[in-house]
Amino acid sequence: MAVFLIRLAGLTVEMHSTYPYAKEFCKDFLTENAVPDFSVAVSEEEVAKELAQSPESATSDYAEIICLYRKIADRLPEYNRFVFHGAAISYNENGYLFTAPSGTGKTTHITLWRKALGSQVGIINGDKPILELCEDGVIVHSTPWAGKEGWYRNLSLPLKAVCIIEQATTNKTEKILPQSALMCLLRQIYMPTDPQAAQGTLSLFERFCVTADFYRCRCNISVDAVKSSFEAMTGERFDERKEYED
Amino acid sequence: MKIKDGFIKHNIGDKGVVVATGELSIHFHGMIELNQTGSDIWDEIAKGSDVPQIVEMLTQKYEIDPAFAEADVLKLIGQMKDAEILED
Numbered sequence: 001m002a003v004f005l006i007r008l009a010g011l012t013v014e015m016h017s018t019y020p021y022a023k024e025f026c027k028d029f030l031t032e033n034a035v036p037d038f039s040v041a042v043s044e045e046e047v048a049k050e051l052a053q054s055p056e057s058a059t060s061d062y063a064e065i066i067c068l069y070r071k072i073a074d075r076l077p078e079y080n081r082f083v084f085h086g087a088a089i090s091y092n093e094n095g096y097l098f099t100a101p102s103g104t105g106k107t108t109h110i111t112l113w114r115k116a117l118g119s120q121v122g123i124i125n126g127d128k129p130i131l132e133l134c135e136d137g138v139i140v141h142s143t144p145w146a147g148k149e150g151w152y153r154n155l156s157l158p159l160k161a162v163c164i165i166e167q168a169t170t171n172k173t174e175k176i177l178p179q180s181a182l183m184c185l186l187r188q189i190y191m192p193t194d195p196q197a198a199q200g201t202l203s204l205f206e207r208f209c210v211t212a213d214f215y216r217c218r219c220n221i222s223v224d225a226v227k228s229s230f231e232a233m234t235g236e237r238f239d240e241r242k243e244y245e246d
Numbered sequence: 247m248k249i250k251d252g253f254i255k256h257n258i259g260d261k262g263v264v265v266a267t268g269e270l271s272i273h274f275h276g277m278i279e280l281n282q283t284g285s286d287i288w289d290e291i292a293k294g295s296d297v298p299q300i301v302e303m304l305t306q307k308y309e310i311d312p313a314f315a316e317a318d319v320l321k322l323i324g325q326m327k328d329a330e331i332l333e334d
Binding site for chain 2: 182183187194195199202205
């Protein structure tokens, strides 16, 4: 059994793990000599249940880190935070969050941004960032839980825009009211099973809807797709001939 | 007619969203979106109102024909029963 501290989304979490992989997995988020905001631990039974329910967990040590993140996610609403399923990237010191059902093309779209805009675009987290509701906006925080690609950088930035990606033959990005995509957005949020935590998450979701800017990008996989979402969300003009590498 | 324990409803703008929690979430995985009328009907059922009381509320609030209101109420109640959201 290992006990270690991580600094995640501005919180200190004490992790209790059975398998050595958990600490290795969290290596970029380790911290020391801090008072934890809360602790999480996973039982052998919970690991076994996760393995049985989710064959993609494959091994006990991987199932343990999935369970640990779920335990963390259960506590986040107390701290005005929640886990959001999406790919978060950085551009010009702001965070941009792309979301869609799995398999729609989030990863493809952020890869296109990276190709077209070069190193001005960085990854924050490719799969499950944490969003924090603050007085003056939303902060997107990275985590090591970053999907099969494992794309993350330990980084927190103000969230400039949320973009729902939909596959299409042509490219069009428009600003939307979140009310027009409530279920699509809500399905991307980790919902705790504890009633109080679920109520807290729904309250945060309501604040998220009135705080963040939302867009819908219907796009293909061309550079025009980047032009469409980039110009709509950043307000900047996209020039594909410009050298964006810094 | 009672909404099963474990459903949590929250209003977002003029819509309502409902999620299942606790033991209920093991069997009920979906989330529900309610329009304004659906949200009002849900709240009335949660308060313990019966069909005539809900129809009266809708008729007064939206100034609609009671027959239309009753049809809407019965339709939503039917859907909630089918989805095993309601119990007797």
